[in-house]
Amino acid sequence: MTRPWTHWATTDDLRSLRLPAHDAGSGLQGRPLGRTLRGFNFVFDPFDGYEAGLVSNPNMIVAGSIGAGKSTVVKMLLDRALARGRRVVVIDPKGEYGELARSYDVSPVALGKDGWCDPFPADERERREFVRALIATAQGSLLTSEQHYAIDEVFQRLPIPRPPRLLRALYEELRPAIATGEMSGERSLAMTLYRFVHGDLAGLFDGEGAPMAFSGDLVVLDLSAQWSSHSLSIAALSAVSAARQVVAREGELGYLVLDEAWALLSDSHALRWLQGSWKLARSRGLSHVLVLHRWSDVSAAGDAGSAQRERAQGLLRECETAWLFRQPPDEAHDMGVALGLHPREERYLTVLPKGVALVRYGAQRSVVQFRPDARDLHFIDTDGAMRSKANA
Numbered sequence: 361m362t363r364p365w366t367h368w369a370t371t372d373d374l375r376s377l378r379l380p381a382h383d384a385g386s387g388l389q390g391r392p393l394g395r396t397l398r399g400f401n402f403v404f405d406p407f408d409g410y411e412a413g414l415v416s417n418p419n420m421i422v423a424g425s426i427g428a429g430k431s432t433v434v435k436m437l438l439d440r441a442l443a444r445g446r447r448v449v450v451i452d453p454k455g456e457y458g459e460l461a462r463s464y465d466v467s468p469v470a471l472g473k474d475g476w477c478d479p480f481p482a483d484e485r486e487r488r489e490f491v492r493a494l495i496a497t498a499q500g501s502l503l504t505s506e507q508h509y510a511i512d513e514v515f516q517r518l519p520i521p522r523p524p525r526l527l528r529a530l531y532e533e534l535r536p537a538i539a540t541g542e543m544s545g546e547r548s549l550a551m552t553l554y555r556f557v558h559g560d561l562a563g564l565f566d567g568e569g570a571p572m573a574f575s576g577d578l579v580v581l582d583l584s585a586q587w588s589s590h591s592l593s594i595a596a597l598s599a600v601s602a603a604r605q606v607v608a609r610e611g612e613l614g615y616l617v618l619d620e621a622w623a624l625l626s627d628s629h630a631l632r633w634l635q636g637s638w639k640l641a642r643s644r645g646l647s648h649v650l651v652l653h654r655w656s657d658v659s660a661a662g663d664a665g666s667a668q669r670e671r672a673q674g675l676l677r678e679c680e681t682a683w684l685f686r687q688p689p690d691e692a693h694d695m696g697v698a699l700g701l702h703p704r705e706e707r708y709l710t711v712l713p714k715g716v717a718l719v720r721y722g723a724q725r726s727v728v729q730f731r732p733d734a735r736d737l738h739f740i741d742t743d744g745a746m747r748s749k750a751n752a
Contacts, residue, residue, distance in 0.1 A: 368377065383726045391440050393433065394730035397607050402728045404721065405441065406681055407613050412550065414625045415680035415722040418647035419638060424685020430651055433683055433730055434739045435460050437649075438578075438615060439739070449603035451596055455584040459739035468580040469572060471595055476567035477574075477581075480526050487522070488515060489531070490601055497594050498561065500540065506545025510534070514531035514546075527556045527566050534713045561591055565598055570728050592628035596620075597630040600637070609633060612647040621650040623670045638675055650679065673698045679749035682720040686712040 383399040388408050392401035423432045424430050438448050438460065452468065461468050471477060479494075480487045491511060496503050504513075514533045523529040535549035549683050553665035555561045581603065586595040596618070624630045639650060676698055687695055687709045696706035705725070708718060712727075719726045734738055 362687060376439055379669050385726055386412075386724070387412060388414075391733075392731070393436050393440070393445070394728045397729070400721070404437075404681070404719070405444065405446075406633075407446075407645070408549065408644075409681065416480070417642055417680050418452070418645075418677065418680040419641050419679045420647060420683065421650045421652065421676055421679040421684075422683040424683075424717070425650045425687060425691075426653055427714065427718065428685035428712070429730060430683070430685055431456060432654075432715070432736075434617060434619075434649065434651060435715065435733060435740050436730065438617070438735050439463075439736065441615055442577055446577070446611055448615070448617070449567055449574070449601065450578075450580045450616075450617040450619065451583065451599050452580050453583045453587050453592060453596065455582050457580045458582075458618070461578060461580045462605070463739050464576075464578050466580065468582040469574070470582045470585060471599060472563045475569075475572040476544050476563055476565055476603045477598065478524065478526075479565060479601035480522075480569040481601065483722055487526075488512075490633065493599065494594065495549065495552050497597055497630050499548075499554060502672075503688060504548075507549055508545075510545035510549050524571070531557045548728075553617055561594060562596055564591070571715060592620075593624060593630055597633065600624070600634070602609060609666065613647075613751055615647045615649055617649040617651065619651045623715055625650075625675070628671075631671055631675070635671065635675060638678060648679075650676070678728065680722055684709055684718045684720065685716075686710070686714070693723050 367728075380492045382607065383396040383398050383400070386404050387401045388403045388405065390403040390405065390408070392403050394402050406415060406420055409415045410418055422430050422434055431498070434578045435457070438450070442448055442464065451458075455468070458468050469475070472695065480490055490596065492503055492508070495507070495511075514530055517533055518529055531553035532548060534546050534553060537544060538550050538554075540547060556564070557566050581599045583592065583595050583599060600618065601614065606731050616748040617622065618653035624634055637646075638648060679719075682699060689710050690707045695701065695709065696703070699720070701720075705718060708727075712718065714728065716729050719728050
């Protein structure tokens with residue numbers, strides 16, 4: 361007589377082994393994104409996950425090779441969020457979210473072409489900190505003690521309430537220092553501010569008339585004009601600041617999507633400011649969604665062991681939810697180190713087929729085959745241009 365079993369195991373044992381065959385999904389209710397390998401519908405919203413105790417914060421990361429399915433899952437997530445009454449702002453450096461916008465009768469906004477934005481927070485302390493971050497990003501170096509002092513001094517000279525065109529007002533106050541010919545904190549600040557008012561960055565955060573007023577539940581900020589430009593990180597940083605104010609209206613929940621997030625992770629000054637935004641995600645009801653192609657984008661944030669790389673990896677570790685698509689073996693290992701993945705999870709990432717992701721949400725893991733429905737198919741296709749050329 362033989363026994364009908366060979367091993368005893370509890371569900372806790374199976375969870376500790378992270379075996380996807382025993383995955384029943386998140387247990388959340390709503391319109392599914394796909395199915396787990398066991399055949400259960402997979403539904404996820406970071407705010408519902410927080411309420412259910414699955415995650416401790418709403419921030420998310422989406423990472424994977426080109427064509428693996430990142431854009432698909434992000435757009436599916438956003439469409440389901442919008443249907444739930446969430447607010448969504450997308451920082452779109454490559455112009456890939458146009459179809460999603462049009463499905464909601466919304467036109468993407470091209471920063472610097474359709475108008476200028478006011479990225480400065482209403483809170484005075486946050487406003488000064490953002491001015492410091494913006495100037496440091498533009499000049500590519502930390503502010504000196506003289507520059508810090510000069511910023512505080514010039515703010516004392518500005519009227520209250522602060523002028524709506526803040527960068528121009530700061531520049532006009534500091535402009536006489538340029539004529540002195542002597543390098544000082546005020547003169548170096550004035551020369552950097554000149555770029556925003558009259559130079560290569562003009563039109564992004566200062567211009568004629570009122571700044572653009574972002575309204576509605578969906579805003580797509582098209583930064584494709586800054587793509588492959590040295591101004592991308594500056595435009596992205598300011599767009600994030602402006603968008604954060606739009607999304608997080610009192611009593612509402614929202615998503616802020618940062619596509620091509622390497623532009624901010626690779627800039628130490630923008631990264632430091634972004635950390636502060638990250639820590640306030642729960643109190644502001646804001647889910648930051650970082651989208652990366654290669655995990656080596658994080659390595660580009662700084663040398664191994666540097667404070668900048670540690671800061672970038674720390675930011676990603678604080679994402680309680682990670683949608684991890686196929687990665688080459690070396691990238692999968694770097695991802696495993698950064699996120700503290702189990703070696704089995706690292707190996708799994710190298711063999712995931714297109715449209716399948718390892719989803720980490722808090723202590724849970726699911727392997728999900730995404731299944732776009734009829735509505736999704738209207739706006740998830742990012743390969744149409746490639747197919748049309750192949751069929752030509």
